[in-house]
Amino acid sequence: MPRNVFPLDSTRTFTDQQLTGHNRWHPDIPAQVHVKPGDTFRVDCREWFDGAIHNDDSADDILNAPLAGVHVLSGPIAVDGAQPGDLLIVDILDVGPIPQEDSGPLAGQGWGYTGVFATRNGGGFLTEQFPDAYKVIWDFQGGTATSRHVPGVSFTGIVHPGLMGTAPSPELLGRWNAREQALIDTDPERVPPLALPPNPDSAILGALTGADFDRAAAEAARTAPPRENGGNQDIKNLTKGSRVFYPVFVDGANLSMGDLHFSQGDGEITFCGAIEMGGFIDLHVDVIKGGMATYGVSENAIFVPGNTDPQYSEWIAFSGTSVTLDGEQRYLDSHLSYQRACLHAIDYLTNFGYSPIQAYMILGAAPIEGRLSGVVDIPNSCSTVYLPTGIFDFDVKPGKNGPHRIDPGPGVPHSVA
Amino acid sequence: MPRNVFPLDSTRTFTDQQLTGHNRWHPDIPAQVHVKPGDTFRVDCREWFDGAIHNDDSADDILNAPLAGVHVLSGPIAVDGAQPGDLLIVDILDVGPIPQEDSGPLAGQGWGYTGVFATRNGGGFLTEQFPDAYKVIWDFQGGTATSRHVPGVSFTGIVHPGLMGTAPSPELLGRWNAREQALIDTDPERVPPLALPPNPDSAILGALTGADFDRAAAEAARTAPPRENGGNQDIKNLTKGSRVFYPVFVDGANLSMGDLHFSQGDGEITFCGAIEMGGFIDLHVDVIKGGMATYGVSENAIFVPGNTDPQYSEWIAFSGTSVTLDGEQRYLDSHLSYQRACLHAIDYLTNFGYSPIQAYMILGAAPIEGRLSGVVDIPNSCSTVYLPTGIFDFDVKPGKNGPHRIDPGPGVPHSVA
Amino acid sequence: MPRNVFPLDSTRTFTDQQLTGHNRWHPDIPAQVHVKPGDTFRVDCREWFDGAIHNDDSADDILNAPLAGVHVLSGPIAVDGAQPGDLLIVDILDVGPIPQEDSGPLAGQGWGYTGVFATRNGGGFLTEQFPDAYKVIWDFQGGTATSRHVPGVSFTGIVHPGLMGTAPSPELLGRWNAREQALIDTDPERVPPLALPPNPDSAILGALTGADFDRAAAEAARTAPPRENGGNQDIKNLTKGSRVFYPVFVDGANLSMGDLHFSQGDGEITFCGAIEMGGFIDLHVDVIKGGMATYGVSENAIFVPGNTDPQYSEWIAFSGTSVTLDGEQRYLDSHLSYQRACLHAIDYLTNFGYSPIQAYMILGAAPIEGRLSGVVDIPNSCSTVYLPTGIFDFDVKPGKNGPHRIDPGPGVPHSVA
Amino acid sequence: MPRNVFPLDSTRTFTDQQLTGHNRWHPDIPAQVHVKPGDTFRVDCREWFDGAIHNDDSADDILNAPLAGVHVLSGPIAVDGAQPGDLLIVDILDVGPIPQEDSGPLAGQGWGYTGVFATRNGGGFLTEQFPDAYKVIWDFQGGTATSRHVPGVSFTGIVHPGLMGTAPSPELLGRWNAREQALIDTDPERVPPLALPPNPDSAILGALTGADFDRAAAEAARTAPPRENGGNQDIKNLTKGSRVFYPVFVDGANLSMGDLHFSQGDGEITFCGAIEMGGFIDLHVDVIKGGMATYGVSENAIFVPGNTDPQYSEWIAFSGTSVTLDGEQRYLDSHLSYQRACLHAIDYLTNFGYSPIQAYMILGAAPIEGRLSGVVDIPNSCSTVYLPTGIFDFDVKPGKNGPHRIDPGPGVPHSVA
Secondary structure: OOOEEEOOOOOOOOOOOOOOOEOOEOOOOOOOEEEOOOOEEEEEEOOOOOOOOOOOOOOHHHHOOOHHHOOOEEEEEEEOOOOOOOEEEEEEEEEEEOOOOOOOOOOOOOEEEEEEOOHHHOOOOOOOOOOOEEEEEEEEEOOEEEEOOEEEEEEEOOOEEEEEEOOOOHHHHHHHHHHHHHHHOOOOOOOOOOOOOOOOOOOOEOOOOHHHHHHHHHHOEOOOOEEOOEEOOOOOOOOOOOEEEEEOOOOOOOEEEEEEEOOOOOEOOOEEEEEEOOEEEEEEEEEEOOHHHHHOOOOOOEEEOOOOOOOOOOEEEEEEEOEOOOOOEOOOOHHHHHHHHHHHHHHHHHOOOOOHHHHHHHHHHOOOEEEEEEOOOOOOOEEEEEEEHHHEOOOOOOOOOOOOOOOOOOOOOEEOO | OOOEEEOOOOOOOOOOOOOOOEOOEOOOOOOOEEEOOOOEEEEEEOOOOOOOOOOOOOOHHHHOOOHHHOOOEEEEEEEOOOOOOOEEEEEEEEEEEOOOOOOOOOOOOOEEEEEEOOHHHOOOOOOOOOOOEEEEEEEEEOOEEEEOOEEEEEEEOOOEEEEEEOOOOHHHHHHHHHHHHHHHOOOOOOOOOOOOOOOOOOOOEOOOOHHHHHHHHHHOEOOOOEEOOEEOOOOOOOOOOOEEEEEOOOOOOOEEEEEEEOOOOOEOOOEEEEEEOOEEEEEEEEEEOOHHHHOOOOOOOEEEOOOOOOOOOOEEEEEEEOEOOOOOEOOOOHHHHHHHHHHHHHHHHHOOOOOHHHHHHHHHHOOOEEEEEEOOOOOOOEEEEEEEHHHEOOOOOOOOOOOOOOOOOOOOOEEOO | OOOEEEOOOOOOOHHHOOOOOEOOEOOOOOOOEEEOOOOEEEEEEOOOOOOOOOOOOOOHHHHOOOHHHOOOEEEEEEEOOOOOOOEEEEEEEEEEEOOOOOOOOOOOOOEEEEEEOOHHHOOOOOOOOOOOEEEEEEEEEOOEEEEOOEEEEEEEOOOEEEEEEOOOOHHHHHHHHHHHHHHHOOOOOOOOOOOOOOOOOOOOEOOOOHHHHHHHHHHOEOOOOEEOOEEOOOOOOOOOOOEEEEEOOOOOOOEEEEEEEOOOOOEOOOEEEEEEOOEEEEEEEEEEOOHHHHOOOOOOOEEEOOOOOOOOOOEEEEEEEOEOOOOOEOOOOHHHHHHHHHHHHHHHHHOOOOOHHHHHHHHHHOOOEEEEEEOOOOOOOEEEEEEEHHHEOOOOOOOOOOOOOOOOOOOOOEEOO | OOOEEEOOOOOOOHHHOOOOOEOOEOOOOOOOEEEOOOOEEEEEEOOOOOOOOOOOOOOHHHHOOOHHHOOOEEEEEEEOOOOOOOEEEEEEEEEEEOOOOOOOOOOOOOEEEEEEOOHHHOOOOOOOOOOOEEEEEEEEEOOEEEEOOEEEEEEEOOOEEEEEEEOOOHHHHHHHHHHHHHHHHOOOOOOOOOOOOOOOOOOOEOOOOHHHHHHHHHHOEOOOOEEOOEEOOOOOOOOOOOEEEEEOOOOOOOEEEEEEEOOOOOEOOOEEEEEEOOEEEEEEEEEEOOHHHHHOOOOOOEEEOOOOOOOOOOEEEEEEEOEOOOOOEOOOOHHHHHHHHHHHHHHHHHOOOOOHHHHHHHHHHOOOEEEEEEOOOOOOOEEEEEEEHHHEOOOOOOOOOOOOOOOOOOOOOEEOO
């Protein structure tokens, strides 16, 4: 095991650890750890809700999830000598659930969860169809996930960090806040909201205290969105063996990470989220001096994915276009066309006995592929979603004998606001 | 070779053939061919601009492309016994360039083209950055494409039909026209337009003539967008070996197809288009009676892709979020985030010596993957684009020694409106 | 289509064509075709028994196959400037059944065959278990093979030339004949024989005639074995897109080829053989001057396989060791251990309803993988054979409910000597 | 972490642990652990030489390796209710180096080794070419291996247990001993020996003591060869996610395992061995009652490999035939043809600057594929070996500019007997 530079005790909360991480982005959050280019090290990561979600059969915890407190991130980790304009090389050597803890009350201890928020809490990709809170528990056995709430399906997880990024510069943070507030201002009462402004309530800023804390907490960016620094990209292919190149905006780069996922479908369409868990990540870092200019990478991570993602060779795919369910034509809206493709997949799976929410959970958690197939054919974009047929215990392809029917069992825990 | 039910002579125009296809969707276009469930047959397909694009070093033909005449489709093919409510099974047994014709003036005779429209003609996915007309010629050698206009790159084509679909019912056609006109009416003078209304000019409707032609031509839908019937989906993974399930809306299903692509990146971001060519497609058809209800497929094709797509195992990937180049924050706009990911890839490749339009052409033609990675992390969606590193003659990954520089050569033909 | 430099008419025999190929290796066989480095061209190939095997339900033609006449090869093709010591680059641009001929009496016209020789004719890999003559007809539909003689299985073919190679030098030919005769002499009456000596009977030597023919026919090497020049390697992975590097032993290299296979399992264990067919192969050639010394390739082809082989991701695998069925321990005999692995696979499949010969035919024709897993663990080598589960219409994995039973139908045609 | 039923302390020798395993096969070795069908558990495994091989730059430890003491196996593990005639399902949930121990003197603590035995100790697959003792140390970083002794190469490990199997029945053990002694008797003085007879010296038989020990030690089978019970199969594809079906020969099945490999090429041609390491394996077991008869599995494991093996898509391949280096023709000897293919690969790599032994070590340790390509083309079998090109830091394919030359560095430690 590489040296663990950010150890976490599963029995203690995020703020009651040897080192305290953070749940906001701010350039003034001091590095908690210092490493050198070429170093290899381990970082423990807490599940994103810090243990508030339980391995049970109720979705009340999702309904009442402590939204202001996410994401609990490990870091910042300063890399000696990294300076603004450099590219930070981050090799993901390994990533997984909490080692040596195969059972227990904390997600990552042999299990994880996929949730869907109630609309008032942000909903999910399909919140119009699924407006309440839902939760599914997945059990890990080796690299495989199964659920008592979703029978007939098992799949090899595609383990990755949902969130990793470097600290923003003050100037970059200022841009974030300005542009997101401008968006919020277009419809400030919207439910779910258009964006989340800085919120000192529940802010955790590592070693910052007192007036420094107060000032930073008032302007620190929320961690929900991906941004120029990487952040909550939710890219399922950032698996073991991946090499990521992050732009550096502050001295030391100040890398942070969290929101580990045992598995996820493209889009993390359930929002809360993939298969969420705590765990560890082993990293190797290096620096390309001046790499941002040399390679034209001014923002957003670039990466070379690992080569041990789970292999499936047969897929059933669904397509959608940018027409709303009400029949309104939208102009090249790939977000909408992906929604429609996912809804088609859900409709299809219900013919095999699944409830719609069970099907939705499969799409959120299994290693499905979501592709932007056509983006120019005015006025309709075409998105497609691919489900590996091998994750089902039965033949999920259409045939002349009609669909096999599963017993959906007790189904998905569900809580109404 | 299966029986060729729709033969085309490469030396004659689309309307001067044994059978005349169509370039609009309308339920009244009579079937030109009748087949039975279980039949296997070949269909020749004309390149989508009917030969107007030439194998030369000027983009004038793209600038002046006969837009009203696309897409020239082979069909309709009626399948005996297929009725509304059925699912039509279409197996793509093979698809390729024009057989036995390895050179000649027609795209598909050993070569194909990728174009970008001038903005006034519809532009492309990145028309703000590339407002003019551009063209690249690709030479086919076996399954591989190379171009004198884009050095340093070669790739195995991912051959597929860009367009295939069943005929709409009168009711469905009516819905299309209504919703698309409603969209056009929101900004009727827009350049490029929001959608394309029916246009009797240049309409080809198979065997329809006289008053029937005039009536149908006035209401027949353009073929640019994908819709409930499949249509111009531009799904690069509909390769040899794929099985597609189309909803049936009229008696006989009335299947048509065209717009063959030697290769394409996800999105067909160049619009005009993938690597365009004429060629052939071998099909096997069957019917699942009542399959639309049985499997919950009310619209849009579902499919099982083939298993001989070109295999690449190393990729370099770029991410983008839904912030405009001007810094404006948009709400979960996956179309925008894919644009930004593609622009990041283009910026990156220019550091290796490519001109921006050369890089754009690579993204449009090579088998790149475009994924909807995060679609819920308000306000930013995250899209990613994956380039296979093996298509480049040099190491395209970032390193400490800086990028290899290619000689871009004379570059991409370009014509200004 | 590239220029066809070796056209064959399906309705005429091998010796009644525009150009006459050969069925022996000899340096004096004159080149029938001349090409230049950098050229692209097509070659038609005759099925290896020149049409003696029929699409019917009897194995009599296999029993009485004209063994002395194989393999009918297209060539030699001289590459201008190639000299002994060079490496000949051969790109397989495409390879397939007879184009535009989807039905007819000649293998390659929409169908192919797998045979097993009777022991007296050479037998097969498992001739002790299967001593008679057997034949299976496979129908091609696009890239897929199915058989009326083997129900419940269909697979994407892995199309390749079984045989391709350069001409031997006189010195090399002399070595072949000496060493093979020495082997024969150790047991000259063995059935099947240890090797096949030169045999003027049925020899075809292209344009050679008269005394030149007689002299060459007496010493020309048979084409059954692979040797230093490539030859009958039966490597299933020499698919479309492969680049092969052959050593050059005579001026012009004098490349020849034939024995096209629609599909084959590793080993071609049925001997007669893979799925045999006539067809075409499109090639591009080039030369690395002095490449044999530069790259240390003194003999046997090296190659870079193509990247569109059929993809399967789930396999059921069987292992074997070098102990005979009679229980005798052999020393690190990987040939025997592969036999035992194959026999285990056959035994296994019979529990699903297949007859042993049906199972054998599947292993010979489908894209199975045969691996040398352990070759040092004295005294037992361990070989493994992998069957793609997706080729079966049913779940072929072991489970608690026992095996699914297929209806084996009328089974495999069989003829006793 | 699953319950660890067979924990090992890295600082203590194999016989000085909480539970003592064994290094011979015998039905009377008592189960050390009892589990139930459906159980999931962890087993620690010691590297096969029990720590005798060091992380240094000398091969003396390989020269003097304690051969009589291998393999140190963890087990036997009895599965309640398993009886002779059943199939034991063993799911490999995870397997890896020693957890949480990233550095230290024991192979598996962040490093592993590949050795080649001197001929007198058993040699390797190519002992005629490499008659001495050699050793290479590989460093693990995440899933990747690199070596200070072999520059220019790095690869993703294909982690697996080299050895796993069930206990033999007395009858089966008797057969092993008889047939192997018969082989030895054909050439009892051979170096290396044809097989290894029972050897009480260094025998470790778990809890057996006294007269029971003496009796069993005198007849217990050595662990080197794979046999009907599985055993030392060295199948590189038994990776995480694999499901193996073992025949059961004694009550409880009595499963044992060890000889973990971080990586291995097909054949484990270096013999000592793959990349050897200690570590852990997580298993899930179940039983198919009467499965041996139901599925026709009387001997040797069958298995379904996992789906996260490292993916490479470009390979350079070498072929060989069954002709000895001295030019003697052998009859269909696939062992020999694989040797010749491997020697061709080694010859080739030396042109890039590698020493022959460096090239040999790459073939032994990297995830190369060894295939039985042709096994019927008398008198030559054809074997092929595939090297993933992506494991090299440079372009390893032939080209017109000649090979890139690496600096071989100090090379491979080497000790002469």
